[in-house]
Amino acid sequence: MEKNGHGLTDNPVIRLGRLHQCTFEQALVLRQRGFEGYHDEMRKHYPNFPQATAPSPGALDRLLDDFGTEGIRPELSIVVYVNDMPVGFVFIAIKTVDGKKLAWNGGTGVFSEYRGYGLAKLMMQEAQRVILEQEVDRAVLEVVVKNKSAITAYEKGGFRIVDRIVGMKRDEALRAPFLRGNVPEVICLQYGMPADVARLPFYRDKVAWGCMWHYLKRGESLIAFDAQGKAVAYALFQRSRKTDGQLQAVVLCQCEVSPERSDREVIFRFLLSELFGPYDMPCDRIIENMSMANPEPIRALEEAGFTLNYEQYLMLLEKEED
Numbered sequence: 001m002e003k004n005g006h007g008l009t010d011n012p013v014i015r016l017g018r019l020h021q022c023t024f025e026q027a028l029v030l031r032q033r034g035f036e037g038y039h040d041e042m043r044k045h046y047p048n049f050p051q052a053t054a055p056s057p058g059a060l061d062r063l064l065d066d067f068g069t070e071g072i073r074p075e076l077s078i079v080v081y082v083n084d085m086p087v088g089f090v091f092i093a094i095k096t097v098d099g100k101k102l103a104w105n106g107g108t109g110v111f112s113e114y115r116g117y118g119l120a121k122l123m124m125q126e127a128q129r130v131i132l133e134q135e136v137d138r139a140v141l142e143v144v145v146k147n148k149s150a151i152t153a154y155e156k157g158g159f160r161i162v163d164r165i166v167g168m169k170r171d172e173a174l175r176a177p178f179l180r181g182n183v184p185e186v187i188c189l190q191y192g193m194p195a196d197v198a199r200l201p202f203y204r205d206k207v208a209w210g211c212m213w214h215y216l217k218r219g220e221s222l223i224a225f226d227a228q229g230k231a232v233a234y235a236l237f238q239r240s241r242k243t244d245g246q247l248q249a250v251v252l253c254q255c256e257v258s259p260e261r262s263d264r265e266v267i268f269r270f271l272l273s274e275l276f277g278p279y280d281m282p283c284d285r286i287i288e289n290m291s292m293a294n295p296e297p298i299r300a301l302e303e304a305g306f307t308l309n310y311e312q313y314l315m316l317l318e319k320e321e322d
Helices: 024-034 038-045 059-070 119-133 148-156 264-276 295-303
Strands: 014-018 078-082 085-097 100-110 138-144 160-170 188-192 220-225 231-241 247-257 284-291 307-318
Touching: 014 119, 024 059, 024 085, 024 100, 059 085, 078 119, 085 119, 100 119, 100 148, 119 148, 138 148, 148 307, 160 295, 220 264, 231 264, 247 264, 264 295, 284 307
Parallel strands: 100 138, 247 284
Antiparallel strands: 014 078, 078 085, 085 100, 138 307, 160 284, 160 307, 188 220, 220 231, 231 247
């Protein structure tokens, strides 16, 4: 039966395939049409949610570049066909990090006229089979909290909610400094590479794919040490500068303080001051998929005038222990 004059007709032929069986042009259309209306719908709930990118020359180049950067595997990514036309996808990335096989659902989309027929659930069940077949230790995905239908599809694919993550932004001077008064006693800061935080005992490894240390190829780390040289906090972030060297943007992905510290709030504020200061200088200050498990930095960011862009759930599918 047709739905609103479009979509599935009686007795449609539905089958699953792989993205590498599609042409480049089909892959581009899949992503563009699969996400159609998504940003507008999310902006009803989150007015500052990013707007959809308008189709433009070079879109195919950007798609292929994204696949390379994000580690999308076309031979593993799922495509659903209706009467031999590709109408939906699940992009899958897989990477081995420190001996652990990780996977990411890099996006699930269905053409608007084919939504509501269970195609996303069908693809997610196939994605679960692929993930298990590949012997992945942990698969992650991010989904906007208000996107109930997607959450249901992901749960059907074996994923469970483990954290709430947030996107925030401030593009003007900060409303107030993060830290008033004295800095924490005897704290030494060290800038380095993202990999430097991977061995810290309090490193948060269950995070969004784009916030993992191995993903941030152009990123930096900031580690705080106490008087004994013991690491007590860290941040993962990326900075960009204008042609004249002026700071253009800071994107913060992770900010953590050792649970052993009794002065966690002060140290959180100290790190934020270092990363986003000077507070009276305008630039793009962005929080990207940061865990809300720690209320201290979220509170400090709100006080400084950051606005909410979105809230998402972090969902995991983990390999069962033998």
